[in-house]
Amino acid sequence: MLVGISTFAFFLCVAKTVVGSPNFIIFFADDVGYGDFQSFGHPTQEKGPIDVMGDEGMRFTSWYSGDSICTPSRASLLTGRLPIRIGVVGPNRVFWQWDQGGLPKSEITIAEALQQQGYATGMVGKWHLGINEKVANDGGHLPMHHGFEYVGTNYPYGQNWKCDPKKFSTAEMSEKCFKYKNSTFVQQPTDMINSTFEMVEDAKDFIMRNKNQPFFLYMPFLQAHCTLFCSPGFCGSSRRGIYGDNINEMSWAVGEVLDTVKRHSIQENTLAIFISDNGPQLEMCVDGGSSGFLKDLVIGGKGSTWEGGIRMPAFAWWPGTIPAGEVNHEVVSTVDIYATLLELAGGNADEDDVTRDSKSISGVLRNESPSPHEFLFHYCSDRLMAVRYGEYKISYVTQMRTTDFTDFCYEGVPDDDRITNLRCYDDTVVSHDPPLIFNTDEDPAEEHPLNPARHGLMLSHVNEAVRRHKATIVPTRSVLGLKNAALQPCCNYPACVCNYEHPYESQQKSEL
Incomplete structure (x- = not known):
């Protein structure tokens, strides 16, 4: 049995057909x-x-x-x-x-x-x-x-x-x-x-x-x-x-x-x-x-x-x-x-x-x-990884590969254990404090992190949004x-x- 899941409130008592509904x-x-x-x-x-x-x-x-x-x-x-x-x-x-x-x-x-x-x-x-x-x-x-x-x-x-x-x-x-x-x-x-x-x-x-x-x-x-x-x-x-x-x-x-x-x-x-x-x-x-x-x-x-x-x-x-x-x-x-x-x-x-x-x-x-x-909140399983805010992407946690590129380029049958970096908590996952900041409008490849010291007010605003968001998450x-x-x-x-x-x-x- 699941707990803590809010049910959806309908304001209609019976089914109806709305003329012109797409x-x-x-x-x-x-x-x-x-x-x-x-x-x-x-x-x-x-x-x-x-x-x-x-x-x-x-x-x-x-x-x-x-x-x-x-x-x-x-x-x-x-x-x-x-x-x-x-x-x-x-x-x-x-x-x-x-x-x-x-x-x-x-x-x-x-x-x-x-x-x-x-x-x-x-x-x-x-x-x-x-x-x-x-x-x-x-x-x-x-x-x-x-x-x-x-x-x-x-x-x-x-x-x-x-x-x-x-x-x-x-x-x-x-x-x-x-x-x-x-x-x-x-x-x-x-x-x-x-x-x-x-x-x-x-x-x-x-x-x-x-x-x-x-x-x-x-x-x-x-x-x-x-x-x-x-x-x-x-x-x-x-x-x-x-x-x-x-x-x-x-x-x-x-x-x-x-x-x-x-x-x-x-x-x-x-x-x-x-x-x-x-x-x-x-x-x-x-x-x-x-x-x-x-x-x-x-x-x-x-x-x-x-x-x-x-x-x-x-x-x-x-x-x-x-x-x-x-x-x-x-x-x-x-x-x-x-x-x-x-x-x-x-x-x-x-x-x-x-x-x-x-x-x-x-x-x-x-x-x-x-x-x-x-804001958009991005998770890996139950771990909050990043937040999109306007043109910015703030990454608190990122996933990295530890294997050489040539070792995971498959032409045959892939190994299910190595097929993707799906892990959310192992040693390929890196936490960042302060977080990485990217302007994804200017830098969609996320190659050039911005200096957090120059974005203190923005980070405070996003961190407060994260706090409010996490308060709405009920353990399930x-x-x-x-x-x-x-x-x-x-x-x-x-x-x-x-x-x-x-x-x-x-x-x-x-x-x-």
Whole structure:
């Protein structure tokens, strides 16, 4: 049982449909970095529909994730809270496939909040917020228990380097590579080749079924988390190699979904946002994405609170409402999606709830107002690492690598224990007193720390904000790391192998 979690206060007693409420689509990439798109400066990545979202809408240069790694960043998106507030913290930092924990059901997700506003809610793609709760295959933590009435093709654990038949046996792949349709097993181990196509077809189906009422579609992609894969129509499509193929395939999927919105003539009533969960897996080198001009390759990617780990490529699209071709420099966060969508849907939240970190950025999207944030707080697990304040980044704690660069640049199978600098408390973590100060507008690579003696008043202001912020944190039991081997997902027990026929397979082969 979780303690100390404030519940969300609704001012509506019954569900209602607000005439004119916009539709919402959230595209959520996996481990895609700030420099992975042509429109964010990559020199060889092909331009695709994701870039076109920026041409037709808005591109954000200072959008921050709720965390620097998969599970907590997803929890922050869906709940509008920092992960420390809901127990999504701990040495493991992510849910494993056999964990008995999951996203706390005491939390009202944005899907549940929008249901109260009369929205149809759907999800396809990667979940990574818990699977089974009490017995194997009960699916007690899957999306349908968190407000998603439609759940198409979904990957409760996402994908893993072991999901590669060229390198692993069926038995090895089965442990972490499996696919569901709603709460039902579809495949174990997973054949990734059809995954993007299946997700797109499910997304189209959901939009078609709900085009005449407000809907919320959450579409977290598998790309571009290792292991990398590509469907037949995208293999070899990029000058950049297999990683570029992945970006092209994901971008195609975004285009297909937005084209569906246009075909049903609902684009002027649809807000779509594309973001990534955290920074790129830099240890994989050319197979691990790019943080662009943010913190250098050695220490600045996924798992860290350097800019490359938490600053995301972001696009917002809403024809007729969001100005086309705008580049927005306001400091905003993934946690803001919660309050923004709820406000646009006509809902009301308890504005006095200091444990809800989300703030509406509806005015920012319209290019009408500045960011509602004076401060953004960046954590590694339950440890406050840094604060963003205006153009400044104040880092109290940073993560460093102690291994030679060449030792962690992988071309084969990575070592899970060395794959990233995910640690929050070991000897690779350095405290700074006084803290490091960077002007991240002028120095986004965080290469030139400022002299703290010249910024005493600013530091006092930030330190007081940190004190006030920490006073709102209520100790909460962790829901991570609760391993129970009996909860390992297994279809066709005890074989843990199934490969049910999927209706899209033959169709994809003929269309791609």
